[in-house]
Amino acid sequence: MATTKVPRTTPRPTDEHAVPAPELAPAPAPADAPLRITVLGTGYLGATHAVAMAELGFDVTGVDTDQSKVDALAAGKVPFFEPGLDVLLEKNLATGRLRFTTDVASAVSQGDVHFVCVGTPQQRTSHAADLRFVEAATSAIARHLTKDAVIVGKSTVPVGTAARLRELVAREAPAGVEAELVWNPEFLREGKAVADTLHPDRIVLGGTSPKAEAVLRTVYAGPIAEGTPVVVCDLPTAELVKVSANAFLATKISFINAIAGVCEAAGADVTVLADALGHDVRIGRQFLDAGLGFGGGCLPKDIRALMHRANELGAYRASALLQQVDEINMGQRERVIDLALAACDGSVLNKRVGVLGAAFKPLTDDVRDSPALNVAAALHLRGAQVTVYDPEAGDTARRLFPTLSYATSAEEAVEGADVVLVLTEWDEFLTADAARLAPLTHRAKVIDARGKLSADAWREAGWQFTGLGRVAA
Ligand SMILES: NC(=O)C1=CN([C@@H]2O[C@H](COP(=O)(O)OP(=O)(O)OC[C@H]3O[C@@H](n4cnc5c(N)ncnc54)[C@H](O)[C@@H]3O)[C@@H](O)[C@H]2O)C=CC1
Numbered sequence: 458m459a460t461t462k463v464p465r466t467t468p469r470p471t472d473e474h475a476v477p478a479p480e481l482a483p484a485p486a487p488a489d490a491p492l493r494i495t496v497l498g499t500g501y502l503g504a505t506h507a508v509a510m511a512e513l514g515f516d517v518t519g520v521d522t523d524q525s526k527v528d529a530l531a532a533g534k535v536p537f538f539e540p541g542l543d544v545l546l547e548k549n550l551a552t553g554r555l556r557f558t559t560d561v562a563s564a565v566s567q568g569d570v571h572f573v574c575v576g577t578p579q580q581r582t583s584h585a586a587d588l589r590f591v592e593a594a595t596s597a598i599a600r601h602l603t604k605d606a607v608i609v610g611k612s613t614v615p616v617g618t619a620a621r622l623r624e625l626v627a628r629e630a631p632a633g634v635e636a637e638l639v640w641n642p643e644f645l646r647e648g649k650a651v652a653d654t655l656h657p658d659r660i661v662l663g664g665t666s667p668k669a670e671a672v673l674r675t676v677y678a679g680p681i682a683e684g685t686p687v688v689v690c691d692l693p694t695a696e697l698v699k700v701s702a703n704a705f706l707a708t709k710i711s712f713i714n715a716i717a718g719v720c721e722a723a724g725a726d727v728t729v730l731a732d733a734l735g736h737d738v739r740i741g742r743q744f745l746d747a748g749l750g751f752g753g754g755c756l757p758k759d760i761r762a763l764m765h766r767a768n769e770l771g772a773y774r775a776s777a778l779l780q781q782v783d784e785i786n787m788g789q790r791e792r793v794i795d796l797a798l799a800a801c802d803g804s805v806l807n808k809r810v811g812v813l814g815a816a817f818k819p820l821t822d823d824v825r826d827s828p829a830l831n832v833a834a835a836l837h838l839r840g841a842q843v844t845v846y847d848p849e850a851g852d853t854a855r856r857l858f859p860t861l862s863y864a865t866s867a868e869e870a871v872e873g874a875d876v877v878l879v880l881t882e883w884d885e886f887l888t889a890d891a892a893r894l895a896p897l898t899h900r901a902k903v904i905d906a907r908g909k910l911s912a913d914a915w916r917e918a919g920w921q922f923t924g925l926g927r928v929a930a
C-alpha cells in the first residue's frame with residue numbers, strides 16, 4: 458500500500474521562528490485508509506474541530522459526556538450559535554465520516570489520533586484553571602487505547618500540565634501500546650470558528666517526536682499546503698504560546714481602555730485615536746476597540762490562570778501586569794454602570810433600562826463572563842427594570858439570569874426606557890434607525906459601551922449620546 462505523501466511547509470516570510478520540518482517519518486495511515494480521529498469534548502472548540510477534521514477528509518468520532526449535546530450534534534443540530542457550523546455539520550454527517558457518541562471506550566479503541574478539547578474553566582475558589590476535565594479525558598483515552606496513538610491536547614492549560622499528563626498516560630495506557638502525548642493549542646475565535654479552524658494563522662506543535670509530528674502534518678496537510686506556518690517547539694513553550702497570545706490580546710484591550718479614560722478627562726476621542734494608532738503596522742488596529750472590555754469563556758479565565766501560574770513559578774512581574782489588565786477590564790463594567798446611573802440622575806430604582814446585547818461579543822450566543830449581562834444584572838440589582846435584547850443570545854442569557862426581562866426585538870427593549878445601553882456591537886444595532894427608536898423611549902438617552910455607533914447620527918436623531926472615551930455632547 459502506498460504511504461501518504463506528507464507535504465512540507467514553506468514558512469511565510471513573516472514566520473521568522475518557524476522550525477523547518479525535519480526529515481519526516483512516514484505517516485502511519487495509508488492514503489486509502491484515512492486517519493481515524495477522536496475528539497473528546499464537543500463544546501465550542503471540540504464540535505468545531507470535529508466537524509472541521511471531517512471536512513478535511515478524516516474519519517471522526519466526537520465524544521462528550523453530555524448526552525444532550527451528543528444527541529443534538531448527531532441529529533445535525535449545533536447546540537450553540539456559530540455561523541456556518543450547522544451547514545458543515547450536516548454535510549459531513551451525510552458523508553458517514555462524522556459521528557458523535559458518549560461511548561468513549563469504543564471511540565478511542567478505533568482511533569489513531571485523539572484530540573483533547575474539554576473545558577478548563579476557572580476554579581471556583583481560586584484564579585487557577587480547573588484541570589479535572591482534562592485529566593479525566595486524558596485518562597479515559599489512555600485506559601481505552603488498543604493500539605499505538607497520538608494524544609493531542611488542544612484545551613488551554615497552565616504551563617507544566619502536559620508533562621504531568623504524560624506521566625498519567627504512561628501509568629494508565631495498556632502495556633505494549635505506544636501512546637505519545639503532544640500539545641497543539643487552538644487559537645480560533647468564536648463567531649469565526651469555522652474559518653479559523655480550516656485556515657488557521659499558525660499551527661503550534663509542542664513536544665512532538667518526528668513520528669507524531671508527521672501524523673499532525675498529515676492531519677493539517679490542507680492548511681499547511683495553503684502556507685500556514687508550523688511552529689514546532691517543546692511542551693511548555695506550546696502551552697505558554699496559547700496563554701500568552703490571549704494575555705497579549707487582553708493587555709491590548711486594557712491598554713486602550715486605560716487611554717480611553719485619559720481621552721475622557723482630556724476631551725479627546727479614543728475611537729479616532731485608535732484609528733491613528735492602528736496605522737502603525739507595529740501596533741495594528743485590531744483589539745484597540747475601547748469600551749466595556751473583554752469577557753467570554755477564555756480571555757478572563759486564561760489571564761487569571763496565567764497570573765496564578767506565574768506566581769507559582771515566581772514570575773511575579775507577569776502576574777502583576779496581568780492583575781492590572783484584569784482590574785482595568787473589570788473597571789470598565791463599573792464605568793458603564795456609573796454612566797447609566799448618571800443618565801438616570803443618580804439612581805436607576807424603578808427606572809427602565811433597555812439593554813441591547815447580551816453575548817460577550819457579536820456573532821455568538823456565548824454569555825460566559827459576558828460584560829453585557831454583568832452590567833444588565835448589576836442595574837437590575839440596583840432596582841432598575843431591565844429589558845435585554847440580543848439577536849442570538851436571548852436563550853443562553855435567560856438560562857443564566859432568569860430574573861431579567863427579555864425582549865424579542867430592539868424596539869421592544871427600548872420601549873419606555875429611561876436609558877438605552879448598547880453593550881454588544883451586533884450589526885443590527887449599528888445599523889438601527891436611531892430616529893425610529895428615539896420616540897419609543899421615555900428619554901432618548903443612549904450609552905454606546907462598544908464605541909461603534911455614529912455619535913453624530915444618533916445625536917441628529919434626537920438622542921443624548923454618551924460614549925466611553927469620547928467627547929461629551
Ligand atoms: N471556545 C473557544 O473559542 C476556544 C476554547 N479554547 C479552549 O478549549 C477548551 C474547551 O473550551 P470550550 O469548547 O469553549 O468549552 P465548552 O465548555 O463549550 O466544552 C467543553 C466540553 O467538554 C465536555 N467534557 C467535559 N469532560 C469531558 C470528558 N471527560 N470527556 C468528554 N467530554 C467532556 C463538556 O461536556 C463540554 O461539552 C478550553 O480549554 C478553552 O480554553 C481554545 C480556543 C478557543
Ligand SMILES: O=C(O)[C@H]1O[C@H](OP(=O)(O)OP(=O)(O)OC[C@H]2O[C@@H](n3ccc(=O)[nH]c3=O)[C@H](O)[C@@H]2O)[C@H](O)[C@@H](O)[C@@H]1O
Pocket residue numbers: 613643644645646647648703706710743744745746747748749750751752753754755756817818
Ligand atoms: O482562547 C480562546 O478561546 C480564544 O479567545 C479569544 O477569542 P474569543 O474569546 O472568541 O473572542 P475575541 O474576539 O478575542 O474577543 C474577546 C473579548 O474582547 C472584547 N474586545 C475585543 C476586541 C477589542 O478591540 N475590544 C474588546 O473589548 C470582545 O468584545 C470580547 O468580549 C481569542 O481571540 C482567540 O484567539 C482564542 O482562541
